[in-house]
Amino acid sequence: DGGITQSPKYLFRKEGQNVTLSCEQNLNHDAMYWYRQDPGQGLRLIYYSQIVNDFQKGDIAEGYSVSREKKESFPLTVTSAQKNPTAFYLCASSMTGGNRYTFGSGTRLTVV
């Protein structure tokens, strides 16, 4: 069955360290998205990509970076510039112009 795989499920980051969250999909979707969710809050868009080798900043892109070298993959790097990275991160994908979004199971990042 097709879907989105996020890994790892849990991730711990030390102060000043960069970490990368993986997101892979086998749905042949063109568009991919990264969202951040803080406890008791809604989802806020970090970055999104409509096609390979192109991506746009969302509402809270500072301290994050992404790449889209393959259609199937959209990794998110949380850099040391992100001062409060502890959150739940969700990756999603859709067909361009489509009306269905598929979400991964999420990565919970904690700063230690």
Add this chain to the structure above:
Amino acid sequence: ELKVEQNPLFLSMQEGKNYTIYCNYSTTSDRLYWYRQDPGKSLESLFVLLSNGAVKQEGRLMASLDTKARLSTLHITAAVHDLSATYFCAVTSFIQGAQKLVFGQGTRLTINP
């Protein structure tokens, strides 16, 4: 900039009662989504509403869309404990040919036996 607002943000109700969650959005869109989230889990798609006047029902949940009023409702009928979760509405925004999904703050629903 598209903004999506839900109310109430917290809702505690008894089993067997009816209630409605409201979702308002600020700019024109014809695609509205409702999701359910259980604690520590990802999002589960409930409804996709694609046109004015659309109404969809699944079990004790019914969602509707009024694009002219920029309002969607999620109605819960005869609530049961298993419906306790956080419910999000989301609206598709199109900017320079790119589409993205903008979420409301979520409504945390607790149903007491």
